[in-house]
Amino acid sequence: MVWLNALSMTKGFAEESPKERIYREFEAMVRKADASIDLALAALVVATLEFPELDRTQYLQQLDRLAHRVRELVALPPIEEQPTLPLDMDPGELIIALNKVFFEEEGFHGNTEDYFNPENSYLNKVLEERTGIPITLSLLYIEIARRAGLSLDGIGLPYHFVVRCRLPEGFIYIDPFHSGNLLTEQDCIALIQRFARTRVRPQSSWFKPVSRKMLLFRMLNNLKRIYLDSDDFERTLMMSNLLIILRPDDxxxxxxxxxxxxxxxxxxxxxxxxxxxxxxxxxxxxxxxxxxxxxxxxxxxxxxx
Structure with missing residues (x-):
């Protein structure tokens, strides 16, 4: 098993430390088929390394409650009664409701004042503080939408991360870091050029959905860089262990x-x-x-x- 190689372990399972049990749990989650990975739960498993007393159930229930409020706004019954959206329903209606709950009522927003605070990358802290960076806010947005019955894609643009929804008339992009701004593909290109501070030639690869494993990889890599920049080698090592569990041949x-x-x-x-x-x-x-x-x-x- 990868985690055993990662930690050079020779002890029996009964002697595992709390960290080692978390690595084992994370490995079991990401060995599943990509579509079967529960992003919210995987992110909370990661957060448990930093917050050992974290109650994952509490935060998962919070996501369920938010999704329930979204469905109520569009007059849909609980997800248990109707797991899929009605065939004649425009997904855009659910996006409008999700934006109302997520941004207007709950006040989620991008942390522009303390962007490189590692807490912006831990899902429990994002839920508590209502602020984060593009990738964690996008992860949270995707997971609430999924619980409400709508499948969305994560899009890893250069310099930024957004969410994509397929509408009857084509794709629309949602920017959870900027209060849920709705963007076209051209808007996304303009955004990239502003970040790059120069004109760049658009690439079709920018708009390919990222896998769940890749989303987790990017989130962990952000934390790795933040901890490394502050010479916190113990925490950098925790992220490195998780990254190798995700990509053992990297x-x-x-x-x-x-x-x-x-x-x-x-x-x-x-x-x-x-x-x-x-x-x-x-x-x-x-x-x-x-x-x-x-x-x-x-x-x-x-x-x-």
Whole structure:
């Protein structure tokens, strides 16, 4: 199992630490077919690493209540009685109701004042504070819509993340970070150009829906960068472990975790990860540099023994 390799574990399951149990639970969730992954629950499992006393049921019930209010606004019965939307219903009606509940009544908004606060990437804190970054607000928006009976796509634009809905007349894009602004594809391109501060040639790949695993990967990668920038190597390592669970064959992630272990003076684990990195990417451009690190680690381990 990936988490066992990730942590170099040899202990029995009964001796697992709380963190190790969370890694195991996360791995079991993301090994499912992509469409079967409960994004909200997976995000709350991640948050449990930082908030061990977190009551996941409480937050999931909050999502259910919000979805119920959305359905009430469009005069739909509870989702248990009618799991799908009526065939003659325009999904745009549900989007209008969702925006009313999500932005007008609940006040969810983008955190422009403290954008790089790691709490913006934890779903429990987003639900409590009603603020977050584009990807977590989009995740929350998608999950409430799903509970209300509407399937939406996450769209990972360059510099930004939005949500896509298929309407009878075509696609519409919703920007949860900016109060649910409704955008066309051209609006999205203009938004990207404003972020890039230059004219860029539009790419069709920008508008391909991201998988659930990729959405989680981007969320975790945001946290990894935030913690790394603040030299919080222990928390960076937690995110690195989760990223490798999502992508066990990602060579660069294995290298990054090996360097984190080295920084934390966990030489055996650093040796294991950096060796795996070179196996996963035999033609790595930094191969000589990594081999020097490996030699240094072996010498250090020999001295310690």
């Amino acid at each position: 060579a660069s992630e294995r290298r990054d975790r090996g360097m984190l272990h080295l920084q934390l003076k966990r030489y055996g684990r650093a040796l294991h990860d950096l060796q795996d990195y070179l196996k996963l990417d035999p033609e790595a451009t930094d191969r000589e540099e990594i081999q020097k690190y490996l030699q240094l680690i072996r010498q250090t381990i020999a001295m310690l023994n």
